[in-house]
Amino acid sequence: EDQVTQSPEALRLQEGESSSLNCSYTVSGLRGLFWYRQDPGKGPEFLFTLYSAGEEKEKERLKATLTKKESFLHITAPKPEDSATYLCAVPTPGGGADGLTFGKGTHLIIQP
Amino acid sequence: DVKVTQSSRYLVKRTGEKVFLECVQDMDHENMFWYRQDPGLGLRLIYFSYDVKMKEKGDIPEGYSVSREKKERFSLILESASTNQTSMYLCASNNRGQGVDPFFGQGTRLTVV
Structure with a gap:
């Protein structure tokens, strides 16, 4: 059973059209939820870590929120340069060395 | 700037070759990881290391x-490369404990022909 599920798999928006990406998780005793951005052919770039329900973090047009079962990445008035794949991850349950288990990502396209 | 550097961006190798992928981090991190990323499967952990000479299997070590x-260098070795090992390989590092976020290298796109 997947521990991290992201939806939608792909999302196409017009420039300026706000929306949200979802990441639901099934692990108990969450030790952090991580958001990354990945551009084609490159490694993931760290965005946010959230640790407790109700926590929010913002960076430019992005805001990440966390509940007890899911996290949302809200994108406000997006620009074409926000096009990327957005990944969320949680520490692997029972895993050593703080490794991460990733969702499959949401591929976001912002059209001019 | 923190840095995780992978030795090659692109590699093409023949089936049966022994392949070395190198990763170096300059942040004095204790943990280092190797993932592979495939379309539809996401990132999957191959191996990790929490200290010099220490290693643990991830989800897909075969x-x-x-x-x-x-401490700064973590190498991934494909003993006898096969076509199903064609993938994007990503190295990451962090320190133990909460609040230390894993940083990734730029990735190595390996093609086995």
């Missing part, structure tokens, strides 16, 4: 081995 002789 066909791979690793080496960590120095």
Whole structure:
């Protein structure tokens, strides 16, 4: 059973059209939820870590929120340069060395 | 700037070759990881290391081995490359404990022909 599920798999928006990406998780005793951005052919770039329900973090047009079962990445008035794949991850349950288990990502396209 | 550097961006190797992928981090991190990323499957952990000469298997270690002789360097070895090992390989590092976020290298796109 997947521990991290992201939806939608792909999302196409017009420039300026706000929306949200979802990441639901099934692990108990969450030790952090991580958001990354990945551009084609490159490694993931760290965005946010959230640790407790109700926590929010913002960076430019992005805001990440966390509940007890899911996290949302809200994108406000997006620009074409926000096009990327957005990944969320949680520490692997029972895993050593703080490794991460990733969702499959949401591929976001912002059209001019 | 923190840095995780992978030795190659692109590699093309023949089936049966022994392949070395190198990763170096300059942040004095204790943990280092090797993932592979495939369309539809996401990132999957191959091996990780929490200290010099220490290693642990991840989710998909078959066909791979690793080496960590120095704290800053973590090598992934494909003993006998096969076409199903064609993938994007990503190295990451962090320190133990909460609040230390894993940083990734730029990735190595390996093609086995």
